[in-house]
Amino acid sequence: MPEALEATTKDATAPESVPAAPPAEKDARARSLWSDAWHDLRRNPLFLVSAVLIVVLLAMAVAPWLFTSADPRHADLAKHYLQKPNWSHFFAEDWFGYDIQGRSIYARVIYGARASIAVAVGVTALVTILGTLVGMLAGYFGGLLDTILSRITDVFFGVPFILGAMVVLTSFEERKLWVVILSLAFLGWTQIARVARGSVITIKQADYVVAAKALGASTSRILLRHILPNAMAPVIVVATIALGGYISAEATLSFLGIGLAEPTVSWGVDISSGQEQLRNAAFVLIIPSVMVSITVLAFIMLGDAVRNALDPKLR
């Protein structure tokens, strides 16, 4: 098993680093914003650690069978949760012990990555699209449209996030993955919208936008070719950090008993069933909680590192 893990880590890292690397340039002045940022990032240990972690986590979500041969749903009551972790059995079925139904916690933690990461990635994708759209329209056109869109943003911002998500989710009989994704996205897009709006307002005064207008470019061309690519930097940073936040939100909702539910395997589901046995078998709760914390940390660190690399003021 350890060999398999290492192999996937390396395989998965390689393609990621190739397209992002800039062509070897001697002239530092010619570097664009992103290649300049990449130049900084490659030397930042926080970025490297978080990137490796994220690649491993994504590999877990895509191909969990590479990490364990155990079945996360196979319950062997004889093994019961009293069977404690065997910390020296690396990557073995009993590495993290067994839960109350005698299911391998190691297998469940590996397979749980998929649901938790799918929720976070799905919500982040929807929120980024919706938020950027609203923010771009409000920021570029201004006036009455801006007033209306900004007030709508304020309205959604005023409803507490976890509370709102709970209210929406309780109204569904069956809380499938897409239900959780849509509910969180429904309430979560405001932050991106505000960031995108601010960014677009700054950029629309730039000379190249004025030049494009003077040359008679259509509004849609200005928005898509000039404004959007240049306004995305802060949006991507906020979205990366928010992705970590949604992992945490999914787990919190499950902790409250309102997130995903069995038979879905997710960290949140295991956390919510683990809390009942906190006093006798704390590891059942702690291990998925640690996974959630590490994942959130990886995304927040990544976002933070990218932000620092993009913002010359912080150098």
Next chain:
Amino acid sequence: MGRYVIRRLLQMIPVFIGSTFLIFFMVYALGDPVAALFGDKAPDPATAARIRKDLHLDQPLWKQYLLYMGAIFQGDFGTAFNGQKVTELMAAAFPVTLRLTLVAIVIEVIIGITLGVISGLRRGRPLDTGLLVLTLVVISVPTFVSGYLLQFLLGVKWGWVRPSVSSDARLDELILPGIVLALVSLAYVTRLSRTSIAENVRADYVRTAIAKGLPRHRVITRHLLRNSLIPVVTFIGADIGSLMGGAIVTERIFNIHGVGYQLYQGILRNNAPTVVGFVTILVIVFLVANLLVDLLYAVLDPRIRYA
């Protein structure tokens, strides 16, 4: 100043209406309060119809909302499904959560700003880097994890504090829950004040103050800190609302019967009047806190004047 406040109050009206209507819509249109009243049993159609009529649930949604808002402004938040007045529940729950939030804010402000100043003045040094990484770690640990962990270690294992809070919820019992509630925000406050201090420390007015021969602590507290606090104050203002709403996890772990507890019960049982009533108050708290923050700007930065 007066005109600015009035303009801001007027701007709050559409947001208040929108947010409350949104929550009203989510509770009454997405869920079915009458079905919830009967639990798992299917309600008798005639009874259900009568209850719907009594609660105005047979009217269109916008009319229900208007009737509800009309009642609220006469101080009537309706009756929870167990027969208790929602205002009674509020009178019992809000003081508890207010105390908890207060403890959390005090911890957040004192520790967060202190750490931020220390870190910002030593920008780039090992202490600064260490604190920055530590804040990231704290931000990534979900509240229920840190809550359970601290409760288990301090309350159960070492027995320093009582693991759960009594029904009076005295201030000294609320210190540990307050820390748990504050942790994530504390890390944000540290980071925000650190960045702000690190930026301002090179400002001309700081150099002038040092050149005048003012003592170091005076330069830091009177010149540097006052000018660096604006982003921190903005954050804390927005945080008051989310802390009160976010207390739902903390209150559950430490068995505190505050706003979070009532909302949790209300949402699980689809107890519509409780949920809408409590969230309405939370929205008002959120809006007023943001207004107060804007007014504080003028106090902190003399360059900002509201006409």
